[in-house]
Structures are given as C-alpha cells and as structure tokens.
Amino acid sequence: MNFASPRTIDEAVRLLAGVSGAGHVLAGGTDLVVQMTAGLRSPELVVDIKHIPELTGIREDADGFHLGAAVCGAALSEHAALKATWPGVVEAVDLIGSMQVQSRATPVGNLCNASPAADSLPALIAAGAEVSIIGPEGPRRVPVAEIPAGPGRTTLRKGEVITTIHLPPRPPRAADAYLRFIPRTEMDIAVVGSGVNLALGPDGRIAAARVALGAVAPTARLVPEAGAALVGTALDDTALDAATAAVRAACQPIDDKRGTAEYRTRVAGVIFRRAAAAALARARARSL
Amino acid sequence: MAKIHVTTTLNGVETEFLARPEQTLLAVLRDELHLTGTKEGCGSGDCGACSVEVDGRVTCSCLMLAAEAEGRSITTIEGVAQGGELHPVQRHFLEEAALQCGFCTPGFIVAAKNLLERNSNPTEEQIRFWLAGNLCRCTGYDKIVRAVQAAAAEMRGES
Ligand code: FES
Numbered sequence: 001m002n003f004a005s006p007r008t009i010d011e012a013v014r015l016l017a018g019v020s021g022a023g024h025v026l027a028g029g030t031d032l033v034v035q036m037t038a039g040l041r042s043p044e045l046v047v048d049i050k051h052i053p054e055l056t057g058i059r060e061d062a063d064g065f066h067l068g069a070a071v072c073g074a075a076l077s078e079h080a081a082l083k084a085t086w087p088g089v090v091e092a093v094d095l096i097g098s099m100q101v102q103s104r105a106t107p108v109g110n111l112c113n114a115s116p117a118a119d120s121l122p123a124l125i126a127a128g129a130e131v132s133i134i135g136p137e138g139p140r141r142v143p144v145a146e147i148p149a150g151p152g153r154t155t156l157r158k159g160e161v162i163t164t165i166h167l168p169p170r171p172p173r174a175a176d177a178y179l180r181f182i183p184r185t186e187m188d189i190a191v192v193g194s195g196v197n198l199a200l201g202p203d204g205r206i207a208a209a210r211v212a213l214g215a216v217a218p219t220a221r222l223v224p225e226a227g228a229a230l231v232g233t234a235l236d237d238t239a240l241d242a243a244t245a246a247v248r249a250a251c252q253p254i255d256d257k258r259g260t261a262e263y264r265t266r267v268a269g270v271i272f273r274r275a276a277a278a279a280l281a282r283a284r285a286r287s288l
Numbered sequence: 289m290a291k292i293h294v295t296t297t298l299n300g301v302e303t304e305f306l307a308r309p310e311q312t313l314l315a316v317l318r319d320e321l322h323l324t325g326t327k328e329g330c331g332s333g334d335c336g337a338c339s340v341e342v343d344g345r346v347t348c349s350c351l352m353l354a355a356e357a358e359g360r361s362i363t364t365i366e367g368v369a370q371g372g373e374l375h376p377v378q379r380h381f382l383e384e385a386a387l388q389c390g391f392c393t394p395g396f397i398v399a400a401k402n403l404l405e406r407n408s409n410p411t412e413e414q415i416r417f418w419l420a421g422n423l424c425r426c427t428g429y430d431k432i433v434r435a436v437q438a439a440a441a442e443m444r445g446e447s
C-alpha cells in the first residue's frame with residue numbers, strides 16, 4: 001500500500017485517478033482503518049485529505065453552511081451557529097460513536113461508507129443537503145441522497161472526491177430533528193432512524209416538510225409522500241396518521257439480529273412521529 | 289512502498305520514527321517506540337483502551353495510521369504525569385480504587401483528563417457520556433466516575 005497526503009484537491013484527484021488498483025480517500029479513517037486492519041479492504045493507495053486547506057473548515061454565507069469533507073463530528077458539535085440552524089443534522093452526526101470517534105469521523109465519510117443505518121444520512125437528506133464533487137472529468141454537485149447506491153457502495157466514479165457538504169439557507173421558523181431507535185442508550189447502530197425537517201408559515205402551519213428514513217432499506221431514503229401529507233397542516237393527528245402510513249409504506253427492511261422487518265416497519269412510524277414533534281417544537285421556538 | 293518518515297511531537301518531545309504505510313499509530317507507539325502504556329483491546333474503535341490525545345482531541349490510536357501523525361502533537365498515558373508527579377486524575381484513580389486489572393485505565397485517564405481540560409465541573413451524566421467510548425470489564429464504572437469527580441473538585445481547588 002502507498003500513502004499520500006496531498007496539499008491540493010487537484011493533486012488528490014490526480015493520485016486517485018492514476019492508481020491502477022483500488023484507491024481510497026482517508027478522512028477520519030474510523031471505517032477505513034478498521035476495514036484495512038480486518039483485511040476487508042486492501043487499497044493500493046490511501047490519500048489523506050486532511051492537509052487540503054479547503055476541506056478542513058466550516059463556512060457560512062448567503063448560500064448556507066458549507067462543511068469541508070475533512071471536518072470531524074466534534075467540530076460540528078462545537079459550532080454554535082451551525083448547531084442553532086441545523087440541530088437535527090448536528091445531533092445525527094453526534095450520535096456516531098464515542099468522543100474518540102467524534103474527533104476523527106466525518107459526515108462525508110459516513111456518507112461514503114454507505115451503511116444503510118448511517119445516522120447522518122436521514123438528517124442530511126431531510127435537510128436537502130447537496131455535495132460538491134471534483135473528479136477527473138471536472139466538478140459536479142448532487143443531492144446527498146444520490147450518493148449511496150446500496151450497502152457499502154456509492155455512485156462516485158473513479159478518482160472522484162467529495163469536497164463539501166452544502167446545507168441550504170434556512171427560512172425563519174424552520175428546524176430539523178433526527179431520532180433513532182437502538183436497544184440501549186449509547187454506542188449502537190440504528191435499528192431505525194428518521195430525520196424530519198419542517199418550515200412553518202406565518203400562520204404557524206407547515207409550509208414545507210421533508211421526511212427521511214434510515215436502516216429500513218438498502219440506502220437511506222427520502223419519503224416525499226410523508227412530507228406532502230404534512231404540508232398545510234398543523235401537524236394534527238390526521239396529518240400525522242397519513243404521513244405515518246406513507247413512512248411505513250416506504251420501508252423495505254431486512255430481518256436481522258437488530259430487528260425483524262415487521263418490527264422495523266412498525267418502529268419507523270413511531271420514530272418518525274417523535275422526530276416530527278421535536279422538529280415542530282424547535283421550529284416554534286425559533287419563531288418566538 | 290518504503291517506510292514513511294514521520295516527525296511528530298510526542299509527549300512534548302519532537303520525535304521521529306519510520307512507519308509502514310498501513311501501520312496504525314497504536315502499533316508504532318507500542319512496537320516501535322515501546323510506549324506500552326497505550327493498550328490494544330479491540331483494534332476496531334470500540335473499547336478506548338488505545339486512547340491518546342492528538343492535537344488536543346482524544347482519539348483511538350488504533351483508528352489512526354501512524355503516517356497521519358506527521359506534524360501533530362500527541363500525548364499518551366506516559367505524558368500525563370509531570371516530572372514524577374502524578375496528575376490529579378491518576379492520583380484519584382488510585383485513591384478511589386477505580387481500577388482492578390488496569391487494562392482499561394490508561395485510556396480512561398487520557399480521556400478523563402481531556403474532559404476536565406474542556407469542562408472543569410462536569411455532571412455525572414456528562415462524565416458518563418464522555419467516557420462511553422471506554423470499556424471496563426472489572427469495576428462497574430461507578431468508582432471511575434467518582435475518581436473523575438474527585439479529580440475535578442481538586443483541580444477546581446475545592447479539596
Ligand atoms: S483498541 Fe482502539 S478502541 Fe479498542
């Protein structure tokens with residue numbers, strides 16, 4: 001194996017595009033190094049992106065927040081403005097692993113590891129986040145939901161590197177929340193996860209809603225029908241029942257040791273409702 | 289690939305070593321630099337026995353390649369005591385009997401010291417969350433939490 005730590009994105013792309021075998025980006029390494037140690041992956045080249053200045057910071061401007069691909073989870077939690085604006089995204093990332101893992105693991109790594117149960121994904125998808133990618137054929141920008149292709153697989157092409165996650169500008173009276181179900185209080189993998197992102201209109205009714213689910217299908221997914229069922233309502237029981245039915249209809253889980261398919265489908269509805277209530281409470285608090 | 293030459297600040301001292309590209313920081317600390325206070329429990333980021341500080345953040349050295357240490361500042365358990373004087377966290381682990389076999393202890397002490405540098409008066413819940421990535425199969429954790437609380441009180445000048 002070869003190891004490189006380039007100082008520019010172009011150099012990273014050139015190295016990854018030029019390797020004959022498997023090339024791999026190294027950010028936090030909390031998945032990659034474990035997989036290498038266990039012999040599950042033996043890349044020919046590992047490219048550490050933490051010395052590329054554009055990838056190491058969090059920026060805010062008129063287009064929203066921009067999170068560099070090498071920014072670790074702990075840095076997100078320490079960013080007061082980001083946390084106030086996107087509490088659901090930050091709490092989802094914060095659920096990944098221990099403090100020792102938070103000081104290394106990145107949301108982009110969570111995205112590229114493409115676990116169906118990745119905690120940050122439902123929150124990022126609900127937020128409408130996009131990623132910037134640079135590759136041998138130039139740059140492109142795509143919604144987060146288009147990156148995972150299946151468990152452990154992505155739609156990234158050879159030599160492509162995700163450089164930034166973009167979170168859109170926030171209207172007033174808007175907030176998000178992420179909740180997951182695990183059978184203990186900490187340090188576990190989601191049985192079901194749900195991200196909900198709501199914007200309220202001046203009348204206090206829901207003007208926009210995005211609902212996403214994790215761990216109930218091969219990839220985290222947006223459930224447009226659930227969001228649509230909430231728009232124009234005050235999140236009353238009728239609206240929630242309709243959205244819950246849409247959530248359960250979108251579930252295609254597997255049976256495994258964490259739960260049966262039937263159980264996951266049922267719990268997905270419960271977790272979605274709680275996340276929606278949390279997002280609503282936050283959106284109301286932000287409009288005071 | 290040839291071995292990589294790495295220059296790092298280790299426990300306050302500029303240190304150079306050679307590492308194979310796939311070698312973890314944990315392997316280099318223990319096998320090349322003979323700093324065996326840092327332990328390997330799982331090698332997969334689950335137990336925290338390998339905890340070290342890298343640029344002020346507590347990290348699993350089993351999850352980090354040694355080559356990544358270039359230019360970083362690393363503190364291991366060997367760098368916690370100052371000139372033969374135990375750190376308050378170390379002393380209170382002894383006084384409160386917060387260890388039995390001791391295998392998890394270096395990781396707990398590195399992580400707890402890092403917490404107290406960020407938060408001088410953590411609640412019990414904050415201590416338990418911060419240390420959730422450190423596993424102990426002996427003590428049942430209560431004595432560890434009490435030792436951290438006692439060290440925090442002493443460091444605040446309350447005892
Ligand atoms: S040996 Fe690193 S976390 Fe267990």
Ligand code: FES
Binds near residue numbers: 387389390423425
């Ligand atoms: S004292 Fe034995 S594992 Fe903690």
